[in-house]
Amino acid sequence: MPHEVRAVIAMKKDAPAEVQTVLVPDPGPGEVLVSVQACGVCHTDLHYREGAVGDGFPFLLGHEAAGVVEAVGEGVADPRPGDFVVLAWRAPCGSCRSCRRGRPWYCFDSQNAARPMTLPDSTPLTPALGIGAFAEKTLVAAGQAVRVDPAARPEAAGLVGCGVMAGYGAAVHTGGVGGGDTVAVIGCGGVGDAAIAAASLAGARKVIAVDIDDAKLDTATQFGATHCVNSRGTDPVAEVRRLTGGNGADLVIEAVGRPETYQQGFAMRDLAGTLVLAGVPSPDVTVELPLLEVFSRGGALKSSWYGDCLPSRDFPLLIDLYLSGKLDLGAFVTETIALDEVETAFERMLRGKVLRSVVVL
Known part of the structure; x- marks a missing residue:
């Protein structure tokens, strides 16, 4: 059965982002369902809302996220339900010409969930950077959910998924x-x-x-x-x-x-x-x-x-640097906000008033 969740949607170019009900399916083969705990407001999300990243409206915004795996699909051994994860918008496929040459950080066929998240009328949504995490739950490919130390604060850890890693x-x-x-x-x-x-x-x-x-x-x-x-x-x-x-x-x-x-x-x-x-x-x-x-x-x-990163290698490293006090991820968090404050956060970002607003669910 699909999961009804609240999520932030960009319905059309330059229209304000709005909170709507979204249907998130159970994970299929190779997929995981993640309960999102925190998601940073990145400039790339604004680019999506402005139509600068294609015309695949409506977009499900948000991608700089951390959360807990709720369920996994067939064939998924890692991560497991209950794991704390940071979501990555690059999940190397292992078989493209770049991966075969030992350069998975340049993967040309990065994995995403195959099953669509939709509006209640069955309109499919395009998740920002293949993630779509301004939502209470999201569906991603297993390789996009990278296990990290659960001692990390979600609002700090999620930033590793994009801006900090970049x-x-x-x-x-x-x-x-x-x-x-x-x-x-x-x-x-x-x-x-x-x-x-x-x-x-x-x-x-x-x-x-x-x-x-x-x-x-x-x-x-x-x-x-x-x-x-x-x-x-x-x-x-x-x-x-x-x-x-x-x-x-x-x-x-x-x-x-x-x-x-x-x-x-x-x-x-x-x-x-x-x-x-x-x-x-x-x-x-x-x-x-x-x-x-x-x-x-x-x-x-x-x-x-994306910082030429390999998420499975680099995300745990950055979280370990954070937990050891060597990388102050918390200093990137200017404010924590609710889902319905994303549009206001875009305005503050454009005025240069924040380093990062972070949605906490």
Whole structure:
């Protein structure tokens, strides 16, 4: 029998998100039913509501979540009912060309639940990033539900499922940050602050936070930034170069997704430095770079897909870092809210008033 739950739906482009009744089926083969305990309000959910991630309306929003497995389908040995899990929007298939080459973090056929969640009139819903967790229960592929230590607070643990993993992985996996490196992070939201925390944990010599908001820069220091640059009134390229002895940073992480900040990141690298794009651009933007500079400066220009993570490996690690006091996931949580406050949380996010609002069920 389907489970009737309350959930946050985007019915059509740019319409306010609304709480509706949703029908969630029992899990089929390879699927698990998760009772959601907490779900972060991520900018990607707003992109779905705005129609910037396709036209598969109505969307069941929410994806940055933690909860408890309620039931499993045929053939599922892991996780088990009662397990505390963080939900991942990448679940490597094990058989695509990337998985077969030993690169499951690039899986090209990530698994999702096959059975649809629907409105009461049988209208199928498109779950955000294959999860749909602004809901009391959700249905996902077993590989999307990653077991972690149940001692973690759900509202903190769920953030590992997207923003924290994206920023941490951009620094550690994509950027390859190492001890003694100099690092600049452009954009000090959730992803940028996670990258700052990762660089600090990795032993970077200098971690330079760049933003246009002094309040965000103050927060960045809590995550390990050693220097802050407000680019509203200062040339960030010149200042990063000054702070690195005139050389530029070994690693620059662009966590905004705008052409002008990407160009700044390109220019503030040291010779043979690496630029990682972790911010999600809107579909209509392009960037121009002098090709001779691309050639002559060397190094690497990379894009970070979900922090190039392997959820089954990385989620438990980040939770362990949190529980040992080395990664303050709780500091990312600005406020906890109810399901019917998601639309208001979008507004606060756009005004830059929160690092993360988290729905607690």
